[in-house]
Amino acid sequence: MSVFLLKRLITLVATLIATSIVVFLVLEVLPGNAAQILMGPDADPQAVQALAVQLGLDRPGLERYGHWVAGLLTGDLGNSYAYSTPVADLLRERLALTVPLAVMAMALTAAIALVAGVYAAARHDKPGDVGVMALSQVGIAIPNFWFAILLILLFSVHLKWFSAGGFPGWGEGLLPGVRALILPAIALAVVQAAILARITRSAVLDVLREDFVRTARAKGLSERGTLWGHVLRNAMIPVITVMGLQFAELLAGTIVVESVFYLPGLGRLIFQSISNRDLIVVRNCVMLLASMVIAVNFAVDLLYAAIDPRVKASDL
Structure with a gap:
């Protein structure tokens, strides 16, 4: 190790x-x-x-x-020309929103995609499988900014359950902050969950053809126990790869959704800095995002070794 x-x-x-x-x-x-x-x-x-x-x-x-x-x-990143404040302070302020938003969106993505993908694979070529794949295709085709507008119209304008935009800040309490991020997280998670569900289905179908699955069934293990206890773990390598890429994308690619919900996140800071020609902020934001993507990939490599010992052994 x-x-x-x-x-x-x-x-x-x-x-x-x-x-x-x-x-x-x-x-x-x-x-x-x-x-x-x-x-x-x-x-x-x-x-x-x-x-x-x-x-x-x-x-x-x-x-x-x-x-x-x-x-x-x-930690001395210089001062922003447009904001006249230390760049490090700007980044900390914006990361306090972007990282929780990305984590919430990724958690929703994983929960929806794993359940949908395993469900579809267990009912291969049956109506349940066809229905999940059809919904995933629709999810992939929907632009997340358009879906975000629909969420605002439904849950903010008509039902009045959530605010249409803005962020109260974590100083107002955990619940108001999480509540303000629910709709943006759903808007981000829909497309990612649709993609991940298809990857999960394909990976699970490949593992279902393995000999050890037939052995588990022959020993009397239930279908649910086989799927969730044996098949899914062995199918997680490609799934985790895509999840790592998606989480990195959520960290770096939330500009449009943050603009729709008027959220002061990192993506919106980059957009504003480019508009203001604030190259000092742009440079450090790009480096920060690149570092986070690299760190996520590093964490994914460690998860590979934890899930499949053969990955660790191949590097020895």
Whole structure:
């Protein structure tokens, strides 16, 4: 296990270093004056030069990269040009919404998809299977922003069960915060659950053809016990792979839904920073999102080893 973990940690660190280099090159070193972009094409040249000095753009690229990485390691990400506040504070504030929203959406996705996928596989080519696959196809085809609008019309405008948008903040209590995220989480989970349900069904069908499943049935194990106790665990490798990708997507791709529900999350911060030409915030947001995606993939690798010991043994 130590060799397996060590290899994954080395890969994690190497990927983070490579990602930081790519992000820095794209946003810092490529042709173009970042200070000019921040201040606009009609800005006074002296003001542009002063901002360039303030941002450290007059220093060599390698020195700027080292300074940025040191800031990443110490939490000093600089100050936002548009918001005039530390970038680290902005990120903490927005992550306090985006991460719980992604976790809620992923929990709904997993609960719906695993039940639907196993149900469909257990009734292969029967009406239940056809119905689940038809619903999943509809779920994949529905844009999540359109579904979000439907949820607002139904649960906010007509039934008045939930607020149409906004976030009260966790300082108002756990229940109001969770309540404000329920509709956005459902809007995000529908498409992801439809995709994951189809993956789960295919993986379970493949495992159902294995010899050990017939042996379990021959020993008198119930169909439910066979499905949930033996088949699903052996089918989880491809399912967990997709779940990891989906969770990373939920962390990084909530811009549209956050805009529909007017939620001050990380995705909306990136959109606003791009509109404001606040490249300092954009750079650190991109690096943060990339780091979270890499960390999720690392966690998925560890889950592989926990679920299937053969994965761990193959790396020894």
